[in-house]
Amino acid sequence: xxxxxxxxxQVKLVCPNCDSQQIYDLVDGTNDYACKDCNRxxxxxxxxxxxxxxxxxxxxxxxxxSVRVLHEGVEDLFEFSGGYxxxxxxxxxxxILGYDQRxxxxxxxxxxxxxxxxxxxxxxxxxxxxxxxxxxxxxxxxIGAAFIAHSIYH
Ligand SMILES: [Zn+2]
Numbered sequence: 016x017x018x019x020x021x022x023x024x025q026v027k028l029v030c031p032n033c034d035s036q037q038i039y040d041l042v043d044g045t046n047d048y049a050c051k052d053c054n055r056x057x058x059x060x061x062x063x064x065x066x067x068x069x070x071x072x073x074x075x076x077x078x079x080x081s082v083r084v085l086h087e088g089v090e091d092l093f094e095f096s097g098g099y100x101x102x103x104x105x106x107x108x109x110x111i112l113g114y115d116q117r118x119x120x121x122x123x124x125x126x127x128x129x130x131x132x133x134x135x136x137x138x139x140x141x142x143x144x145x146x147x148x149x150x151x152x153x154x155x156x157x158i159g160a161a162f163i164a165h166s167i168y169h
Contacts, residue, residue, distance in 0.1 A: 024061070029131045031057050031115035031122045041111075044087040058114040062086030064125075067104040077135060078102075080123075084110055095120050095134050102132045 026041045028048075035052040039059070046059045065083035072078065076099045084091055093112060104110060104125055111131075113122035124131040 026059075026061070026111065026126060028057075028059055028111065029113060029122050029124060030055075031113040031119075034133070055116045057116065058118070060084070060086060060112040060114070062091075062110055062112075064104045064106055064108045064110050065090055066106055069101060071099050071101065073099060075099075080104075082110070084112070093120070095123065097123070097132050097134045103128060103130070 024041050025038055027036050028039050028041075029036050030050040030053060032050060032055040033053040035050065037051040039046070039048055039051075041059060041061045043061060046061060048057060048059065049055065050057055062084040063086070065085050067083075068081045070079045077096050078099050078101060079096050080094065080102070082093045082095075082104060084093055102123065102125070104123075105127075108128065109126035111122075111124035111126060112120055113124065115121045119136045120134060121136055122131055122133055
């Protein structure tokens with residue numbers, strides 16, 4: 016039988032949107048909920064730490080984490096960055112990965128040690144201007160080709 020994290024647990028969650036702390040019932044794996052304070056949607060992934068690797072960059076005052084987490088009988092790799100000071104995550108610790116309303120991983124909680132850290136959220140690439148640029152280019156080429164074809168055949 017696959018190893019599970021816990022059937023159902025009452026956990027104090029840090030809201031990834033507003034930082035308030037409230038008690039919620041969580042199940043192993045993904046938990047979608049609305050914050051009791053700000054009412055905004057959030058998601059908590061509840062699991063157990065398998066292993067952690069981290070690399071600090073003193074100049075940038077940041078640290079990159081690669082954490083293997085067991086949830087719902089499967090193991091997933093999560094990569095995120097936080098402050099330079101190392102956030103402790105040991106094998107077997109219960110972990111919560113908190114996603115905000117935009118689905119960005121913002122908070123990591125170690126339930127075993129009752130500590131949490133707000134993460135440095137990577138700025139997401141915005142491809143929209145690039146796509147609009149490409150569409151304009153394709154349309155311009157098509158008009159150009161039509162114009163050339165028109166001048167050749169008439
Ligand atoms: Zn909130």
